[in-house]
Amino acid sequence: MGIGVVIVAKKKVIFSFPPSLVEEPITYVLIKNYDLQVNILRATVRPRDRGRMVVELKGKKENLNKAFEYLEGAGIQVDALVQEMRHRPELCVSCTACVPMCPTGALSVNRETRELEFDHNKCIICEACIPSCSYRALESQF
Amino acid sequence: MLRTIEQINAKIKSGKIVVATAEEVVGLVNEKGVKRAAKEVDVVTTGTFGPMCSSGAYFNIKQSTPKIKLGGGRVTLNGVVAYAGWAAADILIGANALPDDDPRNAVYPGLFKYGGAHIIEDLLAGKKVRLEAKAYGTDCYPRKEYSAELGLEDFNNAVLFNPRNCYQLYNVAVNLSERTIYTYMGVLKPRLGNANYSTTGALSPLLKDPELRTIGIGTRVFMGGGEAYVAFNGTQHVPNPERDANGLPLSPSATLALIGDLKTMDTRFVRAASVIGYTSTLALGVGVPIPIVDEKVMAQAALADEDITYPIVEYSESYPLGRPGNLGRVSMAQLMSGRIEVDGKKVPTGGMASRAKGRAVALELKRLISEGRFLLTQATAPLPGAALAWEEEA
Numbered sequence: 114m115g116i117g118v119v120i121v122a123k124k125k126v127i128f129s130f131p132p133s134l135v136e137e138p139i140t141y142v143l144i145k146n147y148d149l150q151v152n153i154l155r156a157t158v159r160p161r162d163r164g165r166m167v168v169e170l171k172g173k174k175e176n177l178n179k180a181f182e183y184l185e186g187a188g189i190q191v192d193a194l195v196q197e198m199r200h201r202p203e204l205c206v207s208c209t210a211c212v213p214m215c216p217t218g219a220l221s222v223n224r225e226t227r228e229l230e231f232d233h234n235k236c237i238i239c240e241a242c243i244p245s246c247s248y249r250a251l252e253s254q255f
Numbered sequence: 256m257l258r259t260i261e262q263i264n265a266k267i268k269s270g271k272i273v274v275a276t277a278e279e280v281v282g283l284v285n286e287k288g289v290k291r292a293a294k295e296v297d298v299v300t301t302g303t304f305g306p307m308c309s310s311g312a313y314f315n316i317k318q319s320t321p322k323i324k325l326g327g328g329r330v331t332l333n334g335v336v337a338y339a340g341w342a343a344a345d346i347l348i349g350a351n352a353l354p355d356d357d358p359r360n361a362v363y364p365g366l367f368k369y370g371g372a373h374i375i376e377d378l379l380a381g382k383k384v385r386l387e388a389k390a391y392g393t394d395c396y397p398r399k400e401y402s403a404e405l406g407l408e409d410f411n412n413a414v415l416f417n418p419r420n421c422y423q424l425y426n427v428a429v430n431l432s433e434r435t436i437y438t439y440m441g442v443l444k445p446r447l448g449n450a451n452y453s454t455t456g457a458l459s460p461l462l463k464d465p466e467l468r469t470i471g472i473g474t475r476v477f478m479g480g481g482e483a484y485v486a487f488n489g490t491q492h493v494p495n496p497e498r499d500a501n502g503l504p505l506s507p508s509a510t511l512a513l514i515g516d517l518k519t520m521d522t523r524f525v526r527a528a529s530v531i532g533y534t535s536t537l538a539l540g541v542g543v544p545i546p547i548v549d550e551k552v553m554a555q556a557a558l559a560d561e562d563i564t565y566p567i568v569e570y571s572e573s574y575p576l577g578r579p580g581n582l583g584r585v586s587m588a589q590l591m592s593g594r595i596e597v598d599g600k601k602v603p604t605g606g607m608a609s610r611a612k613g614r615a616v617a618l619e620l621k622r623l624i625s626e627g628r629f630l631l632t633q634a635t636a637p638l639p640g641a642a643l644a645w646e647e648e649a
């Protein structure tokens with residue numbers, strides 16, 4: 114690869130960290146030291162408990178790799194988020210009950226067919242839609 | 256009268272019938288006017304699909320030796336409690352029935368993962384369910400316990416029966432309180448977080464013949480993928496509601512009691528649903544064919560989503576306490592736009608009934624009629640408050 118080509122990568126990952134690290138300023142370090150854009154999609158961080166964060170990281174590929182090394186060194190487990198929310202069209206009846214639950218517009222109704230459409234890229238895995246589906250057509254895969 | 260049911264059926268048999276869905280005739284009437292549309296189209300098909308809680312199925316079991324009398328005993332299907340208050344071999348399972356050990360809303364909001372509706376769905380999907388029965392034993396039916404794995408074909412009869420179905424016009428539900436509530440209209444977020452509706456609008460069977468001039472006792476309908484009949488008026492049927500200029504009722508009014516052979520139905524149009532915090536229930540596809548016997552029938556069958564309006568009702572207090580009044584009215588077109596305005600606030604909308612599936616029902620019924628596989632019946636008696644078109648004074 115030629116010099117000067119900067120490979121920018123984007124990754125959705127899950128950080129799991131032990132209670133001792135809950136107070137560690139992780140996002141600050143990632144931004145400051147590794148020049149990453151950090152978008153927190155979901156976080157459960159309770160003092161004296163395990164913490165978990167779903168984040169989207171964007172930056173130079175080499176910086177991303179260095180950041181993962183830092184995180185692992187610091188005792189934070191990093192898992193790739195393969196598939197987060199699943200919409201199962203074979204179970205969906207397109208009732209649209211889930212649509213007003215979704216804060217990002219990831220769930221919407223096709224104006225022509227009146228069928229439900231799920232845009233994976235807009236989903237922040239907040240899980241707000243799950244209880245509204247009476248047909249088990251929405252599941253999270255955490 | 257433009258045509259009789261007999262003439263319509265003759266055209267169906269000869270393959271010359273002209274059928275349009277209730278959505279299709281909206282455009283047709285706009286373009287050509289009621290008179291010409293009524294001349295061209297013989298039958299309009301409607302369709303709805305949504306949770307219909309007042310659903311159940313009754314079964315007649317084949318006896319084994321020695322025989323057992325289930326009536327007065329206790330029967331469960333996959334643990335879900337069935338009704339055994341009938342004769343020796345008849346049991347009924349309601350869509351809302353649950354196993355004894357389901358926590359219901361004791362763990363709030365309840366999930367209602369598996370109930371009577373799921374039994375019906377499982378049977379239709381070709382799965383077997385476990386029947387367990389305890390009886391008191393008689394001289395002619397000595398057996399006291401019985402357990403068997405049964406599939407749909409193992410029953411002598413399996414009949415889907417709905418004491419109340421196809422509600423004509425339904426409320427749009429909102430929540431003005433400070434907490435999320437879990438209702439039969441779905442999850443309602445606090446402070447007008449969403450507005451839920453349960454109707455297929457311009458496809459909704461009883462909104463397309465709002466004065467029930469062609470739908471009565473004995474009308475053959477499409478239900479759950481098979482054939483069914485209007486057995487009677489549904490429970491809670493309101494005979495003489497207040498109406499708008501188009502003849503549409505202003506509040507929930509007419510209902511149908513429907514009955515059909517479960518063995519003819521399929522899971523495309525019969526689905527179990529678990530409505531959080533509320534119940535296990537059965538979602539059903541129902542389509543009613545409307546014979547275009549005169550121009551008035553066509554004019555009403557062609558009412559558009561813009562013409563059909565619903566009352567907005569508050570469900571945290573007003574509905575549970577039975578307070579009269581509403582927060583205004585909105586049209587189906589507004590509901591389908593994704594946002595309505597309530598109290599000056601923009602509120603996102605969600606559905607309980609499926610317009611997409613309602614359309615699939617109407618198209619399926621259209622196909623069946625066009626292919627000569629579904630004949631119309633002439634209702635033998637009107638529903639309370641209604642007069643059938645062919646019985647009106649000329």
Ligand code: SF4
Binds near residue numbers: 238
């Ligand atoms: S998880 Fe949240 S963002 Fe994703 S589809 Fe459901 S409601 Fe929308």
Ligand code: SF4
Binds near residue numbers: 210211212246250
């Ligand atoms: S609530 Fe479930 S069934 Fe209804 S549209 Fe959403 S995903 Fe489909």
